[in-house]
Amino acid sequence: MLIPPYSSFLNSSIREHLLKKHKTMSLKTKKRRRRDRDTADISSSNNSSSSSSPPLKKRKTSNRKKGDTDSSDHKDRRAKRAERLSTSGGRKRSDGISRTNRDRSNAIGDGSDRRAQIINRERSGGISQDNSQRQRSGAITSREDGRGPDRRDLRARPIDKANDGTELWDGKTAPTLSEAIVKDVLSKQKPKYDIGKGRMVYPTETAPGVIEYLPLEGEASDNEIKNGLYVAIVPERPLSEFVNEKLNRESFVVEGGTITAIAIDNLTTAFENESNLVLRSQKYLDTMAASTTSLRQKWEDE
Secondary structure, eight states, X not given: OOOOOHHHHXXXXXXXXXXXXXXXXXXXXXXXXXXXXXXXXXXXXXXXXXXXXXXXXXXXXXXXXXXXXXXXXXXXXXXXXXXXXXXXXXXXHHHHHHHHHHHHHIIIIIOTTHHXXXXXXXXXXXXXXXXXXXXXXXXXXXXXXXXXXXOOOTTTSOOOBOTTSOBBOOSSSOOOOOHHHHHHHHHTSOOEEETTTTEEEEEEEEETTEEEEEOOGGXXXXXXXXXXXXXXXXXXXXXXXXXXXXXXXEEEEETTEEEEEOBHHHHHHHHHTOSOEEEEEHHHHHHHHHTOSTTSOEETTO
């Protein structure tokens, strides 16, 4: 067997090494090229998508200077807002005017039972408290004298309406007279203007020989109503004398039994037919009514 010379063996070893190195470099080159190609594809796709989307519109800058007038749209909005404000303001003013007129008419002719409402509101709180206390204590509501269910003290809490709907006089409060009669009586007075409260006050007898200037019931405060410090138009004669002469007591069925009292409609008619009407405070009437029992409501069986 022939052995090749050493030089030829060496040359073949070098050749194999170079061949392996070339193959390795070729593989690396192919991988790098593939990676570069993929990167190029991704960037090209991104560029194409961005080019397909519509370009952003640039904001238009107004060339209007600071001293220029407003645009038409802005003017329209301002005009509509002004119209809205003027309409609402007109509504409020009209409501205020109508309210003022209504208050004045009530002050002149209506009287409007404000005193009864205020007193009843305070009484209702006390009544509900008393009822709850009776319920808690288990108190029996029947009277010990056998006259039936527990009945109210008519002097402290008179009944304002019978079962048939007739309004009943409490024995002291002046009735509400017609507007024509009220105007006629007030026209003969010399009132003063209360600047602080914006109302007229009239010379009123608050006690025998004592004259004070008081408002009409419709213009009095709640505190004045409660204390009877307002004008009441009544006959010049003492109240008990006038009522006992002009009116008769009647029987009315109410809750708890039957009472004798005077209907407010009959009392009002008698007052309006009287020729001599004067101004007295309601507090003065309360004092006169407290001095007699002939004007009060009474249980018929007592």
